[in-house]
Amino acid sequence: MRTIQVYNTLTRKKEVFKPIEDGKVGIYVCGVTPYNDPHIGNARPFVTWDTIRRFFAKCGYEVHYIQNFTDVDDKIIRVSHEQGKTWKEVADHNIDVYFQSMDALNVRRADVYPRVSDTIPEIIEMVQGLVDKGYAYVVDGDVFYSVEKFKGYGKLSGRSLDDMMAGARVEVDERKQNPMDFAVWKSAKPGEPFWESPWGNGRPGWHIECSAMSLKYLGRTFDFHGGGSDLIFPHHENEIAQSQAFCGSEDCFAHYWVHNGFITIHEEKMSKSLGNFFTVADILKKYPGEVLRFFILQTHYRSPLDFSDERLKDAQAGLMRLENARRNAEELSAKDGAADTAKALAEAALSAKESFYTAMADDFNTALAVSYLFAVAKDINVYYNEVVNQGTAFDKENFGKAKDAFYDMAEIIGIFEAKAEEKSDEDAEIDALVEERLAARKEKNWARADEIRDLLKARGIVLKDTAEGTRWERA
RNA sequence: GGCGACAUAGCCAAGUGGUAAGGCCGAGGUCUGCAAAACCUUUAUCCCCAGUUCGACUCUGGGUGUCGCCUCCA
Structure with a gap:
């Protein structure tokens, strides 16, 4: 493994x-x-x-x-x-x-x-165990953990009990044997939820x-x-x-x-x-959840991550690029073709996938891993362009390998999972207008075509003409 | 006061003792009836000082700056 x-x-x-x-x-x-x-x-x-x-x-x-x-x-x-x-x-x-x-x-x-x-x-069983073993003590229905009894106390945060005492800035409960002792069980005050316990009614400490x-x-x-x-x-x-x-x-x-x-x-x-x-x-009011997810994963998990609307926008722009490559990949996959034109693409994608896994295996370096996703996206786009716009014969088998590698990486990052939204009446209306514009363009009726484009633009709809038709989305 | 982290291009962000991934933005180009969108190409010598080394952004020491934990907190 x-x-x-x-x-x-x-x-x-x-x-x-x-x-x-x-x-x-x-x-x-x-x-x-x-x-x-x-x-x-x-x-x-x-x-x-x-x-x-x-x-x-x-x-x-x-x-x-x-x-x-x-x-x-x-x-x-x-x-x-x-x-x-x-x-x-x-x-x-x-x-x-x-x-x-x-x-x-x-x-x-x-x-x-x-x-x-x-x-x-x-929880009660554990608190009782701690009391039995002498690691915790009971005072008026509260149970405190005695930090001095546990010799490893401080090993995770890298400080000694003495350091902590010196830095103590909180009011100390007089009943504690050591200021750093903490409650494992708290007695119930009036109006609070409680459970019965050997120490009276109360609830667990944090x-x-x-x-x-x-x-x-x-x-x-x-x-x-x-x-x-x-x-x-x-x-x-x-x-x-x-x-x-x-x-x-x-x-x-x-x-x-x-x-x-x-x-x-x-x-x-x-x-x-x-x-x-x-x-x-x-955030979800302004951006799809995937954008926030992608934004988070573009930085290594241990680094601080400064949030701003602008940075979220940047992340969205990057994600759109990936999404676009995915659309291109879907479009190509629908084609048939037995040419041998995507061998290099498949090899590059497999190699990128290996690099992606290596990056993830090194302390979950998602930031580095994502860069390989972009590398494959670029290769897919280039190939898409060759096939759709330059007439290169399609290589279904090898392209499929590249696409699988691309999707495999995307699945780990957790993108490309947007749920298909149901078409609303407005969507249908927009589709109809887009169709009408396409027809107008065919007849070289540029005036009508542009009129529809402007009409939709005023409604916040952006059109994207491609070789295969017109895509649209809300700006 | 104690403990710790970080400092890389206009912005964000990886990374290695041998001359810096990727994304955004910008610029140029392709495509297009025009446009938009899309796509392609392109943009740094890594906070300061000293040291170790054949060679440091990457190691050591010092400095400066920013942030975090020490209290509820993801």
Whole structure:
């Protein structure tokens, strides 16, 4: 099997990926807290991981992909109070919106989307285990994890407990033995959802759910754990502390930690707390989801990605180029021909595909990989031109090979999946006008032809005459 | 204050110890009744200083700048 290298946050270097079980890969990606609309910064890890898992699947791996919903949380409770809804209604609604957003970005569904509210027994069991082993202590119905008890605390984020103490800027709960201790179980306050537990009515702390869910669905040890780099500390650091303390071995939990960089606005992190964000839905009003997806993948996942309307436009222009090559490829494939004119094209495409896979295998370098997609697109366009405009005889067999390679790469990037839209009445009317113009042109009635073109232009319709007819699209 | 990342053409963005992928924009061209669209061609010596080396954008040290984490956050 192809050698895949991955940058591991834990070791701060690229490592050769060795699956725990041959031919299989287990992935746990931190999902969202469904308290409002997902913004495009939220979307980045999911687009990234969707691409990574597509790649693994293409390489022949059996992928197990788990992504949670933290549906029991302070923010959800707050929103539910504000909106006069139950926490469940808030979570369910936002999970629906989340799926709509991800569908638009061609993000395939994870195998399981566990929710905190469905994992309470496992969480309680884990908290109890931590208490039993002396890693957690109970105070007034709250349960805290004792960071000093876990000697590896800080290994993921690369800081020592002393560093953290020095930098502590938060008000410390007096009941904590160490300021860095964190809650694994919180006692219920009036008006909050709660579950019964050995420590009284309460709910899980923030980090424990991922430890419990990954254990439940992927086992004590699994291959990848991913998320945004802002989760490295404290979230993932705490997950490691919980999981490895619980199972009693440093080998437990994720082997490779993969963190994506942020999306920024004017070079500043996009975040809900800063309020400088665009929701995925905002973007979808102006651009197809594939454009946003492509925009994200044109930059390496670990680099920061500065968002602006202009850059999204650039990405769209690039994607259109690819789409156009695809249309040309479709048009050519409909032809027959047994000439031997596309041998070089097929070879170049296969070679580009190999380079594409090599790029992906080097820490999922989608930015480099995409360049090979453009290379093949160019070759296809050139060949299209030769066949359609210069009368070169068509080579169906070799062209088919090139086209397959092109589509194979596109499938990993997750483009060319736009759903066919149903023709509206307006579309039919436009089609009719386009037909009329074609007829007018045949009769060299340029006045009428131009009149129709202008008419459509005024309605925001752009015509594209080609050798095979006229395509049109909304500007 | 502690820890870390990054600095490549007008814009975005890969990358390698041996003279820089790709995209956007711009320019030129092909096609077209004209146009649009499409397509083709074309555009850099890699923040500054010093060092290592036959040779550095790529390694080391220093500087400057930007950003992030340390608090909820993808």
